[in-house]
Amino acid sequence: MKVLVVVRQVPDSTTTIKIRLDGCDIERTGVKMVVNPFDEFAIELAVQLREKRADVSAVTALIVGPAAAAEALRTALAVGADDGVHLQDPAFDGFDELQLAAAIAAVVRDGGYDLILLGKQEIDLDSGQLGPALAECLDWPHVGATVKAEFAADGRSVTAGRRIEGAEEVVEVRLPAVLTIDKGLCEMRYPSLPNLMRAKKKPVRTLGAADVPGLAAATGALGGTRMQDLQPPPERPPGKIIPGEPEQAARELVRLLREEAKVI
Numbered sequence: 001m002k003v004l005v006v007v008r009q010v011p012d013s014t015t016t017i018k019i020r021l022d023g024c025d026i027e028r029t030g031v032k033m034v035v036n037p038f039d040e041f042a043i044e045l046a047v048q049l050r051e052k053r054a055d056v057s058a059v060t061a062l063i064v065g066p067a068a069a070a071e072a073l074r075t076a077l078a079v080g081a082d083d084g085v086h087l088q089d090p091a092f093d094g095f096d097e098l099q100l101a102a103a104i105a106a107v108v109r110d111g112g113y114d115l116i117l118l119g120k121q122e123i124d125l126d127s128g129q130l131g132p133a134l135a136e137c138l139d140w141p142h143v144g145a146t147v148k149a150e151f152a153a154d155g156r157s158v159t160a161g162r163r164i165e166g167a168e169e170v171v172e173v174r175l176p177a178v179l180t181i182d183k184g185l186c187e188m189r190y191p192s193l194p195n196l197m198r199a200k201k202k203p204v205r206t207l208g209a210a211d212v213p214g215l216a217a218a219t220g221a222l223g224g225t226r227m228q229d230l231q232p233p234p235e236r237p238p239g240k241i242i243p244g245e246p247e248q249a250a251r252e253l254v255r256l257l258r259e260e261a262k263v264i
Contacts, residue, residue, distance in 0.1 A: 007118075008065075010033065012031075041119060066093075073204065078198070084204040096224050102222060121180075
C-alpha cells in the first residue's frame with residue numbers, strides 16, 4: 001500500500017494578519033507560516049499506518065507552494081514520511097483549490113497510490129474543497145471529516161467514521177480512496193531534533209509546471225476563481241458598563257436590550 005499525504009502551509013493562527021495594498025491577498029512578508037493543523041492529523045495517520053502495517057510500502061508527502069513551503073514538507077518528513085514531492089512554480093500561485101486538485105491529480109494519477117490523506121479544510125480560507133475535488137479528478141471515492149479509520153487486513157478497503165451534525169456516520173469504501181481528516185482521529189507527534197536533521201537527507205522531487213503532464217488542459221477547463229477584494233472584519237463597538245446596584249443594573253440592561261439592541 002502506497003500512501004500520499006497532501007500538506008498545505010498556512011499562516012499561524014496567532015500571527016497578525018494585514019491586507020495587502022491591492023486588497024487581493026494578505027501581506028505575507030514576515031508572517032509565520034506553519035503546517036495546516038488539519039493536515040497534521042493526516043500526516044500522523046499516515047505514519048501510524050507505516051509503523052503498524054507491513055503492507056504499507058511508503059508514505060509520500062506532497063506540497064504545492066513557493067520555496068518557503070519546503071519547511072512544511074520537511075516537517076512531514078521529520079514526523080515519518082519517507083519522501084516528498086514539491087510542486088514549485090509561479091504558474092501555481094494563482095490556482096484556486098479546484099485547479100490545485102487537477103494539478104495534484106495529474107502528478108499522482110500514475111504513481112500507484114492506494115490512499116491519499118489530507119486535512120478536511122485549511123484554516124486560512126476554510127473552503128475544504130481540495131480533498132473532494134482531488135477525489136473527483138481521480139474518480140476515487142472520498143470520505144470527508146473522518147474521525148475513525150479501520151483498514152481491512154487485506155488492505156483493500158477502509159471503514160471510516162465521519163463526523164456529521166449531531167452524530168457519526170460509518171461508511172466503507174474500497175481503495176484507492178481519498179480521506180480528509182477531522183480533529184479527533186489522532187494528534188501529530190512532535191518531530192524530534194534528530195528526525196528534523198534526518199529529514200534534510202530524505203529525497204524530495206521538485207516539479208515545475210512543465211513537469212506536470214496535461215497541466216494546461218486539466219486546469220484550464222476549470223476556469224479558476226480569483227480573489228477580488230479582502231477586507232478585515234469590522235471593529236467591535238466598545239463595551240458598556242452599567243453602574244448601580246444589581247437590581248437597578250438588571251432593569252437598565254433589559255431596557256437597553258429591548259430599546260437599543262432590539263434583541264428582546
